[in-house]
Amino acid sequence: MDLLLLEKTLVALFISIVSAIAISKLRGKRFKLPPGPIALPIFGNWLQVGDDLNHKNLTQLAQKFGDIFLLRMGQRNLVVVSSPELAKQVLHTQGVEFGSRTRNVVFDIFTGKGQDMVFTVYGEHWRKMRRIMTVPFFTNKVVQQYRHGWEDEVAKVVEDVKKKPEAESHGIVLRKRLQLMMYNIMYRIMFDRRFESEEDALFVKLKALNGERSRLAQSFEYNYGDFIPILRPFLRGYLKICKEVKERRLKLFKDYFVEERKKISSIKRPDNDKLMCAIDHILDAQQKGEINEDNVLYIVENINVAAIETTLWSIEWGIAELVNHPEIQKKLRDEMDAVIEPGQQLTEPDTHKLPYLQAVIKETLRLRMAIPLLVPHMNLHDAKLDGYDIPAESKILVNAWWLANNPANWKNPEEFRPERFLEEEAKVEANGNDFRYLPFGVGRRSCPGIILALPILGITLGRLVQNFELLPPPGQSKVDTTEKGGQFSLHILKHSTIVLKPRSV
Numbered sequence: 443m444d445l446l447l448l449e450k451t452l453v454a455l456f457i458s459i460v461s462a463i464a465i466s467k468l469r470g471k472r473f474k475l476p477p478g479p480i481a482l483p484i485f486g487n488w489l490q491v492g493d494d495l496n497h498k499n500l501t502q503l504a505q506k507f508g509d510i511f512l513l514r515m516g517q518r519n520l521v522v523v524s525s526p527e528l529a530k531q532v533l534h535t536q537g538v539e540f541g542s543r544t545r546n547v548v549f550d551i552f553t554g555k556g557q558d559m560v561f562t563v564y565g566e567h568w569r570k571m572r573r574i575m576t577v578p579f580f581t582n583k584v585v586q587q588y589r590h591g592w593e594d595e596v597a598k599v600v601e602d603v604k605k606k607p608e609a610e611s612h613g614i615v616l617r618k619r620l621q622l623m624m625y626n627i628m629y630r631i632m633f634d635r636r637f638e639s640e641e642d643a644l645f646v647k648l649k650a651l652n653g654e655r656s657r658l659a660q661s662f663e664y665n666y667g668d669f670i671p672i673l674r675p676f677l678r679g680y681l682k683i684c685k686e687v688k689e690r691r692l693k694l695f696k697d698y699f700v701e702e703r704k705k706i707s708s709i710k711r712p713d714n715d716k717l718m719c720a721i722d723h724i725l726d727a728q729q730k731g732e733i734n735e736d737n738v739l740y741i742v743e744n745i746n747v748a749a750i751e752t753t754l755w756s757i758e759w760g761i762a763e764l765v766n767h768p769e770i771q772k773k774l775r776d777e778m779d780a781v782i783e784p785g786q787q788l789t790e791p792d793t794h795k796l797p798y799l800q801a802v803i804k805e806t807l808r809l810r811m812a813i814p815l816l817v818p819h820m821n822l823h824d825a826k827l828d829g830y831d832i833p834a835e836s837k838i839l840v841n842a843w844w845l846a847n848n849p850a851n852w853k854n855p856e857e858f859r860p861e862r863f864l865e866e867e868a869k870v871e872a873n874g875n876d877f878r879y880l881p882f883g884v885g886r887r888s889c890p891g892i893i894l895a896l897p898i899l900g901i902t903l904g905r906l907v908q909n910f911e912l913l914p915p916p917g918q919s920k921v922d923t924t925e926k927g928g929q930f931s932l933h934i935l936k937h938s939t940i941v942l943k944p945r946s947v
C-alpha cells in the first residue's frame with residue numbers, strides 16, 4: 443500500500459515538475475500574467491507567503507506588487523485585486539466572467555461539488571437556486587413578516603440578561619446568548635421553529651456540527667493538499683472527517699427539520715402566504731421538479747453558514763466597539779431616547795429614523811468587515827483584467843477590507859468614527875453604491891442577505907444600547923479586539939466579557 447502511494451507520488455511529482463516548467467514558459471511567452479513574487483516549481487509562492495493570506499498580509503503584498511497581483515499557491519492561481527476600479531471590473535463590468543466560485547477539496551465535500559447556491563459556479567443552476575431562494579428569504583416582505591419575531595427574540599435576550607445578577611457585576615459573554623438569538627431568528631424564517639434555551643439538546647447538537655463545519659472549512663490546515671495535488675493522499679484523514687461531519691449535518695437538517703416541517707404541513711397546509719415559512723416555498727420548488735432533495739438540504743446548509751455567524755460576528759464587533767467608545771455609545775442612546783417615545787422599545791420601523799444607529803452599523807461593517815476578502819470569485823475561462831491575462835479557474839480575491847480602510851481613500855480609516863457616514867461619506871451605503879465600501883460585495887454574487895442583516899443588526903444593537911449601559915469588565919478599560927481570520931472570515935479572537943448595567947426605558 444505504502445509502495446503504491448510512493449509510486450503514485452513519484453509519478454505525480456514528475457507530472458507536476460513538467461507542468462510547472464510548462465507554466466513558467468507560459469508565464470514568459472503566451473500569457474502576460476499580473477506581477478507577483480517569483481514562483482518556485484511545484485510550491486509556487488506558497489513557501490514565501492505562507493498559509494495565512496488574510497486581508498492585512500494581502501494588503502502588504504499589494505503595496506509591494508500593485509493593485510493587481512498573482513500568487514501561485516502550488517498548482518492554484520490566486521489573483522488579488524486591491525483598488526475600487528479593479529473591484530468594479532471583477533464584480534460589475536466583468537461580473538459574468540468573474541462570477542463563479544473556486545473549487546477546493548474541502549468545500550467540494552461540504553457543498554456536494556456545488557449543488558448549493560453560495561459556492562456553485564455562475565450559470566443555470568446558480569440562477570435557479572438564487573431565484574428559488576429570493577421569495578422565501580430575500581425580500582422586504584420577509585422583513586415585514588418576521589420583524590416582530592426578531593424584536594421578540596431581542597426582547598428575550600434583554601429579559602434573560604436582566605435575570606443574571608453577574609451581568610451587572612462581573613460581566614458575561616453576551617455572545618453565547620446572542621448566538622441562540624441568531625439561530626432563533628433564522629430558524630423561525632426557515633422552519634417556523636425556535637429553541638427554548640442554550641441547553642436545548644437539538645440546539646447544542648446543531649451548533650456543534652455547524653461549528654465543526656466552519657472550523658474544518660475555514661482552517662488553513664488543508665491548504666497543502668489543495669495547492670499541491672500530489673500531497674492530497676496525506677489529506678485523506680482530514681477529508682474523511684469532513685465527509686462524516688457533512689453527512690451527520692445534512693441528516694440532522696433532514697430528520698429534525700425538513701421532515702418535521704413536511705409532517706406539519708401535510709396535516710395543515712398553510713394556504714396563506716403569510717403562514718408559509720421558507721422551507722415550504724423550497725419544498726414547493728422540489729415538488730415542481732425544479733430542484734432535488736439534495737438541493738433542498740444544501741439551501742438549509744447555506745443559510746446556516748452564510749446567515750448566522752456572519753451576522754453574529756458583526757453584532758459582536760459592534761458591541762465591542764461601543765464598549766470601547768463610551769462617547770459613541772452615549773450619543774447613540776441619546777438619539778434613541780430623543781426619537782422613541784418614553785417607555786417604548788425600539789422596533790424595526792424606528793431604525794429608519796435613527797441615522798446615528800445606521801452610521802454605527804456602517805462603521806462597524808467598514809472597520810470590522812466580517813468577510814474582508816468577499817467569498818472568493820473565479821473565472822471559468824481565460825480572461826483579461828487590467829491588461830493582464832488571467833488563466834481560467836483562477837481564484838480571485840477582492841480585498842474589500844483594504845478598499846474600505848485605505849488611507850488614500852478614507853480620512854483616518856483606523857479610527858472607529860461613525861460620524862464619517864453622516865459627514866464626508868454621507869452618500870455611501872452598504873449596498874455597494876460606492877466601490878470603496880463593499881461589506882456585502884456588489885453585483886451578481888453580492889450578498890442577498892443584506893436585506894435581513896441590516897435590520898437585524900439595527901434592532902439588536904439598538905435594543906441593547908437602549909436597555910443597558912455596555913461596559914468592559916471591572917478593572918479593564920477596554921475589551922480586547924484582536925482579530926482572528928479564517929480562509930475568508932474575520933472575527934474577534936476572544937469573545938468579550940461585558941458588563942450590562944440595566945437602565946429604565
Ligand code: HEM
Pocket residue numbers: 533559560561572579744745748749750752753756812813816817818819881882883884886887888889890891892894895
Ligand atoms: C452582517 C452580515 C452579513 C455579511 C457581512 C455578509 C457578507 C457577504 C459577502 C461579502 C458575500 C460574498 C459577496 C461576493 O462574493 O461578492 C455574501 C454572500 C452571500 N450571503 Fe451574506 N452576509 C451577511 C449576512 C447574510 C445573511 C443574513 C444571509 C441569508 C439570510 C446571507 C446570505 C448570503 C448568500 C446566500 C450569499 C451567496 C450569494 C451568491 O453566491 O450568489 N448573508 N455575504
